[in-house]
Amino acid sequence: MDISPDKQNIDAVFSNTLYHIDFYQRDYRWNDEPVLRLLDDIFYKFNEHYEENSSLPPSAEVIDAKYSWYYLNTYVTNKVDGKVFIVDGQQRLTTLSLILIKLLHLAKEHDSKAAKWLDSKISGQSGFETRFWMNHEAHRSTQQAIYDNELDNVDTSTGITSVNMVRNFQTISRWLEKDLVTKHKLETFIFYYLRRLVLINLTVEQTDVPMVFEVINDRGVRLKPYEILKGKLLGQIDKTVMASKNYNRLWEENIRAINAFDEDEADRFFRFYLKAKYANSRAEGQRFDGDYHRLIFSNEFDDKLSIAHNQAGVIQFLDDQFSYYIELYRKARDAYTNDEASAFTYNRVNDLDGALMLILSSCSLWEDVESEKLSLIPAELDRLFALLQIQGAYDSNAFQEMLFRISATIRDKGLDEIRPAFDHELISTLAKRRLTEVEEPFKYAFFKQTGIGLNTRFKRYFFARIDEFLARELNLNMKHSISDLVSKTGAKTGFHIEHILAHNEENMALFEGDEERFDMERNRLGGILLLKGKDNISSNNEAYSDKLKTYANTLYWNETLRADAYKSKLDMTQLKERFGLELEPIDHFGPDELEARQKLLFKIASIIWR
Template identity: 55%
Template sequence: MDIQPDKQNLDRTFATTVYYIDFYQRDYKWTDEPVRRLIDDMFYQFDEAYAKHSALEPNGENVNARYPWYYLNTYVTNTVQGRVFVVDGQQRLTTLTLFLVQLYRMATAFDSKTVGWLERKIAGYAGTEYEFWMNHVRHIQVLKALMEGAEPSTVDTSSGVTAINMVQNFVLISSELRQRLTTKHRFETFIYYFLYRLVLINLAVESTHVPMVFEVINDRGVRLKPYEILKGKLLGQIDKLELESGGYNDIWEERVAAVNANREDEIDNFFRYWLKAKFADTRKSGQRFDGDYHREMFKADMNGMLKLDHEPSQVKAFLKGDFSYYASLYAKLWKASLQEEILYPAVYFNSLNELDSQYLLVLSACTVNDPHEAGKIRVVTEQLDRLFTLLQLQGAYDSNEFAARLFEISAELREKPAEAIPAIFDKHLMAEIAERRATEVKQVFSYTLFRPMSIDRLNTRFIRYFFGRIELLLSSGMKLKMKHGLQELVTSRGAKTGFHVEHILSRNDESLAAFDGDEERFEVERNRLGGVLLLKGKDNISSGNELYAHKLKSYANTLYWNETLRSDAYHSKLDFRDFAKAHHLSFSALNKFGPEELEERQRLLFELSALIWSAPTGALS
């Protein structure tokens, strides 16, 4: 038979079989909620029966005859070369073992005759070896310490989340059992009930059917994550002895842990990005991987390319090749997204703009064990930042169209050399500008399109990012440290401590007069990028609707870009003057601010933007 069901009570389940934790199984992750539910369920039946039969002697005959049985669900095992592996049900079996350990400790305290019986339900001799029946090899120190009576707070949980959860749940179980089993008679009656009347059904499954059974079982109730099921479908094809000798399970666990260290279950996002990067040429074709990608991987068209279904040799090559390399690359990108790195700073810049599409593009560009990996990461992420920014600054950004175009770019740069990548981005950047602005485009960055750009056409996060990058450029040119980090400039939003966009031209008679009293023109002009600054909350509040001459004073000791409006920004600043001269930048202090000055600042922002987001193949004008 392929599946062999066997109804058994706990006295039989924990008797002579050592249960090894299969690679399919997750860490022990039960929290207090399912543990409490299990306690409440088993005591509901026990309490009702005990109320009727509390006068009876606690023994197997009385309990079997008068206490109802309680179904604890199914657990699935697979026997390989004499070893019994738990394919499904480890969470429940581990929890029941923790019950047995506390019952053993209580039996010792009650001086109960059940002590020896309970000890044999936790551990015993399998041949000549004394072993715990639930063989959590990496966490055996937890069961050993608890069995020996150690205080839970002193137990070593450094082996991982399984150890931590075992101790936490043991504390809960101990507390509940001490409260519910207060007399020796009630305690011993419960022991017979627990071991004789709690029933499990064991399904023994042949190795070839384990992945299928595993997936079907976990479609019920709380489902496993796609990557957890994929693990079973892949590793289930490899001989268990070879899994260990070849280190395939270790490869999986190490790469998953590295990716998930960044965010819980992030590995699912990795697989989706990798599949789209390598096998989707359009946004629509990539959408098939947004859901149960693990099922898509084994459909006929995908399996024709991946060859992972019933192909152990290909699975082994995949684990040591594509999976190992690209998961490591993904983890590396995640790390670089958290803080600016010298090798490829644009990974961090893109993360500030929440451009997760950089994962898609980098995975697409790189080959397995790519010798030019660092160079490709740098150029791809810089080009993505440039594409996104120049579309925004020229009024050509549409989120849906941008997302669709990224798939076209991904398909074109797939495994291309680094030197070919900028031209691909350039082509799509110019095509997108032409399409969105309905105009002939001869260069990637045009002042004609940038000139009217105003804050009412951009989202606030991007505006802060834009001025943050201007600030970063100026601090570098001045050879000074930034006064506020880029992340703070982009993401800090507190009313008093966050950074806010402020108009240089306040609404007052002086400002309006500079635009000949034309309200409509004044409102349009003051919103242009050259007419706004980033100010910290308290500075923003203090400047209010003051006249420009008064506001100019408040710009001292704020950001470098703000300070360039003031004459003292140019006193004895040789590095700054050298920087401006080298790049032909028309910086000057502005003691008044009207239409001409605003135009001057807008043009200067264009020139600074051109320095930051320079175009390797498209001219700037």
């Protein structure tokens, strides 16, 4: 590897080199904090010297003799086909160029002869064009507006780089205007800034850029793994090939699209993708939770991805796997966030994101049943989760292990193999937990006592699904969304568990005065409802006949206890006949009625998660 260090002052850095922003570099992301820190560092040293030498005229000789040099850090470049690309350091260099522009404006205001010198440090002749030495090609109009001091009409629509250029230039302007109030101090500072501020330029060969870039990133503020991965991948592609196929734009547009969900979404995508395609167990999957961008370039992955020191392999990866699966992930992630009509809603309210991995696992490149899998897999995940919960067999750690086994089973498989993979895990888990042979995924014997020990959030979800079923089959709109029923927990607007049997002597007598039995029975799903907070509070200790009044105009499942839910209701009659449901009003509520409601919920749950 050949690295050529070169100590340069700013006068030399910005002289006749047109700097292109390499694809390794992020947008210009510096905000006030690093800009102010840089200015503070520069002016601390300058003001210290200026206090001692303010009587001396501003000149190169005075500055070189009386002002010590100050190190501003290192920047890394590489040259390809005569073009100089910045591999590392564009944040600092861009900020230094903005300071130069502000110094130019101040020099013109003070009618300083330094203006022409400064102007040559900002831009110069490149071929037939005048170009900014810091060549932010996509944001040239913003640079020009800053240079022309026309910030009122500057267009920052080209992206965050433009926005930050304008904001940071305004920060720089306020600082310099406050500190450089006289022509003498301004001109002295210009000499100091251009002659005594020093950077080290490291020039590296193109083949060494990915490695150097990653090592540089290990110090200071780290880049995110996907940003390093970009450099390690695109750094292997010949720049002519990359420009002709525009791989930088392919990468940036796709990453930007999924990072719109969350700033770390790109890393979530790569981790889900790698787990989906290359992990058969949770332990294997956990390896990708760390520095996956290093792991996939190891010898172990050479025969799987073939992207280490392999331009053809990288190109194939970008053209195929990356292009297809990141777009598939975007569709799934968008549905998870926004699609209230799909099973992704059920996953979201239960904080289940496993479908994102399972979809990536199941789908093969450009397959024609992708949309069916996008619908089926989140529904199957919900079914697995719900049936484990309501049969007392859910364990969060075991559930995560299941997902990896399912992923391995359905990887690149057809639609008809998805349900059997889920059912296999469901049935085998029930058998282990119940210590008996199990042949079907949902049994009343396992559901009979459900409610006791079931977490409150899932109880809200369960009754939300019951109400959704009733609303759909009765041709009604839901009174509250699934999300609200599950997530709202406020004292007045939230939904809370209501015991149909109040805790009093009269109701306890229905269970022969056995308080332990009474508490167990009234906590079964057949003995509870969902009510809004204020209704729940007001009805907590009422007799059942009074509670019935409270249940009017609440959720549909609550209203099925009341006679007026059935009077002249053709849709209700058809619902009962269509599914064989023994729905009927209940005037008296005791052990038999509670058992009947439990069986009725089992029947409806069997239909929902059939």
